[in-house]
């Protein structure tokens with residue numbers, strides 16, 4: 364291996380460097396926007412003689428500094444240098460070098476070109492879309508969220524607060540119109556809270572950080588037919604990866620891996636029409652998984668499926684938590700599903716009226732009935748047994764219940 368190639372490999376820039384650059388650029392951009400906004404506000408105040416020249420000058424100075432800091436980051440040269448370095452190495456290789464060296468150098472050149480292209484794109488996008496760090500283990504923190512669809516309409520969410528830890532499976536239940544879907548739209552950033560805050564892994568979600576925060580999330584919707592974009596399972600899973608600018612060479616493996624996680628790896632060349640509802644939902648999950656989100660939101664994703672499809676998708680949700688370490692939020696009308704979850708959020712008329720383990724929530728059967736919710740079949744059996752004087756502990760599965768009775 365020539366010294367020059369070895370040196371390049373020990374100093375070369377990676378995907379992490381470009382992500383760090385995006386974060387730095389985006390933060391500097393947000394700081395600049397904030398300073399610009401302050402400048403606009405103080406100018407208005409100055410016109411109304413509410414502040415003096417000295418106060419305005421202070422804000423102008425901050426704006427100048429923020430602008431300077433932002434422009435300095437834009438001048439970053441290291442990605443171009445990185446590309447220049449390997450281009451030169453590549454050019455200087457001679458016929459004395461083995462084909463393995465030629466191949467390696469070509470691969471490095473392709474990688475450096477890709478990183479440079481990403482650098483140029485991220486400058487255009489002001490660093491949006493960088494992957495944020497997980498600053499803590501709280502996947503979702505909602506603090507005093509209030510929301511209404513229009514100023515003259517009543518609040519649809521009232522002072523909703525909760526914390527969902529990384530790796531938890533949480534179901535959200537509630538009667539029709541209780542605010543479940545609105546909550547999911549707020550979580551994915553399709554709607555903005557009127558007041559209150561959302562944080563994902565310790566990162567405050569604002570309109571400016573939304574693009575970055577969204578990368579933590581994937582969502583699977585109710586109707587499997589509306590989620591197919593590609594003409595085959597493979598094309599469908601590829602869609603999100605293409606948007607993420609994944610190299611075509613790596614794409615096939617990533618598609619295969621994602622499909623395998625939901626047991627659809629043997630269906631990659633199949634057309635959507637050939638699949639059952641449950642299989643389509645599994646493909647929708649694979650398309651989301653291919654993008655490696657930490658949190659998966661299922662918005663009534665089992666409600667249009669036959670019993671087999673319903674069971675399959677519910678098993679995947681459990682698998683996502685147990686074997687893939689994902690955080691799962693499932694909005695559901697299926698009361699039996701809550702037994703699979705770690706926690707249950709109960710919504711009623713825009714308020715979160717309960718948040719606890721399934722056992723804690725199911726202790727209050729009368730309350731659930733009073734807000735028009737059914738109780739799981741298993742709980743009905745437990746209730747009937749209790750009425751007959753047979754005392755048993757809470758069970759999460761029929762097998763557990765049967766073994767208690769026997």
Ligand SMILES: Nc1ncnc2c1ncn2[C@@H]1O[C@H](COP(=O)(O)OP(=O)(O)OP(=O)(O)O)[C@@H](O)[C@H]1O
Nearest residue numbers: 512513516519537538539540541542543544545546
């Ligand atoms: N786009 C909208 N404009 C105005 N009001 C809306 C809009 N979408 C929903 N709402 C209202 O917000 C409230 C909460 O609706 P939401 O869809 O969040 O409830 P939900 O619990 O998901 O109901 P469901 O189980 O029927 O899907 C309801 O009163 C609904 O009529």
